[in-house]
Amino acid sequence: MKLTLKIWRQKNAEAKGKFVDYQIDGVDGDMSFLEMLDVLNEQLVAKGEDTVEFDHDCREGICGSCSLQINGEPHGPEKLVATCQLHMRSFKDGDTIVIEPFRAKAFPVIKDLVVDRSSFDRIQQSWGYISVNTSGNTIDANTIPVEKEKADASFNAATCIGCGACVAACKNASAMLFTSAKVSQYALLPQGRVEATERVKAMVRQMDEEGFGNCTNTGACEIECPKGISLENIARMNREFLSATTKS
């Protein structure tokens, strides 16, 4: 198929960006979206032009590197997939596809479609862990039984890949789904309860400092999340936060 791509080009963080149109031919439905961009980049190299930069790595939907706002949606039109798992069969001959970086104040553009998501790292650094030494001299793994239902819910929250689609989807550029997934993973486990109060306060504080917006319960994050992280996590974080702030 033949496509028109409108791609955001921006030389660096300071430069002003703009959309540039590219024509691409011979796109196969079995190609992934990123493989389609590979083909475009090969054409640009042949012409001696700068290639379109985008983050990507595992190309199997788990590392969370790839991003891209495709026709206005994070990770494109299919549900429960990251951009690397989106295939060109989701488009048809003659389509125009608009490709932008994830947009948020806390995700500044580095180049073209590459954004800086280190704000997510800093939220996790603020208390996104259990304070246990890594000596291995803890208690036996089976000493504390954990209700299967809670363990499963904790796992579901923990499957967040940290891609930032939730922020890009949100009209407020809120990072509540991301932050709450981490808070929930630990809050649901006995090992994580010990520091739960301090954790939720620290992580929410950091989230606010990074310039993410607030949650107004629109739910776009849950719909666009490639891993289907549930809004229940936000509700849980709100409860945790409320009870933490009333304690102190």
Add this chain to the structure above:
Amino acid sequence: MSVLDSKIPEGPLAEKWTNHKNNINLVNPANKRNIDIIVIGTGLAGGSAAATLAELGYNVKTFCYQDSPRRAHSIAAQGGINASKNYQGDGDSDYRLFYDTVKGGDYRSREGNVYRLAEVSGNIIDQCVAQGVPFAREYGGYLDNRSFGGVLVSRTFYAKGQTGQQLLLGAYAAMNRQINRGKIKAYNRHEMMDVVLVGGKARGIIARNMVTGEIERHSGHAVVLASGGYGNVFYLSTNAMGSNVMAAWRAHRRGAYFANPCYTQIHPTCIPVSGDHQSKLTLMSESLRNDGRIWVPKKKEDAEKISKGELKPTQLKEEDRDYYLERRYPAFGNLVPRDVASRAAKERCDAGFGVNKTGQAVFLDFGSAFERYGKEKAYTSGHKDPSKEEILKLGKEVVEAKYGNLFQMYEKITAQNPYETPMMIYPAVHYTMGGLWVDYNLQTTIPGCYSAGEANFSDHGANRLGASALMQGLADGYFVLPYTIGDYLSKDIRTGAIPTDSPEFDAAEKDVTDRINKLMNAGGNHSVDTYHKKLGKIMWDKCGMSRNAEGLKEAIKEIAELREDFWKNVKVPGTADSKNAELEKAGRVADFLELGELFAKDALHREESCGGHFREEYQTEEGEALRDDENFKYVAAWEFAGNPSDAILHKEDLVFKNIELKTRSYK
């Protein structure tokens, strides 16, 4: 007499590690604050090492090419992690885990290392649970286990199909705790370009800031390379796009020996290549072979019709199908080890029986499973005389409950419904057992340069068993390196900070910038990917699942020619002083073009078949691998001497005192 000293401690197998820990030197906490350690790579090995070293009090700098440590490719591991906990009471023990791993590696690994791995495996699980890793649990609240290929016990801990993700996020969380304390400084979007030696010791690195293009100097008292494997030398593999050998290869060029480069694991169940645009391959969990039957048509004309879409596989009668694994290996059938299953698929496809448009695919069929499970389900729910349709419907439900997420993933990628038509699979490069040679302390042949995880060669011999890569990465990083590196650093307590303005740093930086300039100014016409794809094809055709002397000699010649052409004719657009993905790829491919040749040279010299290394000349009459313990029971460690073709071979003899060497048979 070899210069290689593995430094395996004396004494009985089970006491070696404990005795060693009791006898090595320690660094006192006040002195640790004056010692800097550089860690390259933030996967399971690098992330866990960085966190633990920082927690001990050392100043740690981590480097990863991704935008966050959490994205290292350990994250993509699916199946699970082994540990000899014996929670199932099925007879597991440290010794059994040790035995299975040595045997699985086709007797090409070190007894001492593997036993230590088994010994610390239980602690890994304790540690991860304490860190909040949400492993799968049973209704009673205790940890669940599953079994994996080639072993007789259930010792694999897992978190659905995302075990690697959960373990890596655990290590990343441990890192975050130390970053928050200021004990780790994380340099993300940074690539290590070279290791710097001062007075013969590793004392720092040259790194490139991938955002600004700036070349940076970083010093440390020791350097840990945990930069993963080199499967991407094949271009197509299940590795991440950015996975590369640069850190290990640069260290090799500076004096670290590279061990057993030809030991590569080719995983039998991956989604086949769909066309020339293909950039990477996706693994389908090995667990599918429990219920799926692998076959190709018996007649070539049927295979051709199926490839062209003129015949549906479901229309082919039972007697026209060749269940070749069941035919060749009646005892193990579809559950033969990875290397055996992969070679058998290649053999059928090479003979012209492949079933997709590229001719490189075989069927993995759940038809029998639908029927078997359907009948059972109907029977247990009271339908003693179910219709065919009813059986099929119930059977599909049972299979969905077991493998639903994998079936869904397959459908997303291929747009084919595996409940209606058999899956198509083909082997793909997945893991590299070879890597930097290290002694028992995980130190390379460069003093102060350590290597952990897939980047080193140590524990898997010639073939890795399922669920043991995660175990090794975390064992190295959490429990081994933090002890052994202290022994080395105990001599460095008076050294003080290492300056970066020395002539050694000047020279190393100049090498790096010269190389970058050479790449930028090659002024050719061909993209980096063009070369990478050509290299991959040579590797796959001549150094892949089966190898022969003639092909390997050709490969050595072709790779050397391709490398020469690359440096003359590669085209890298953009500039070096900004973010430039083409330049990043160019540097990595340049190193693959050297490693590939050494790989072929190693494969050529090893005149036997073992594990992932299958030489066509060395097989039994039935086409099985023929090991030569008399002549090749050693680790091949290569010393860099200018060109890959000049590399000097050093042999480390493998001593087996606790295990009797046997031939693996799966008939």
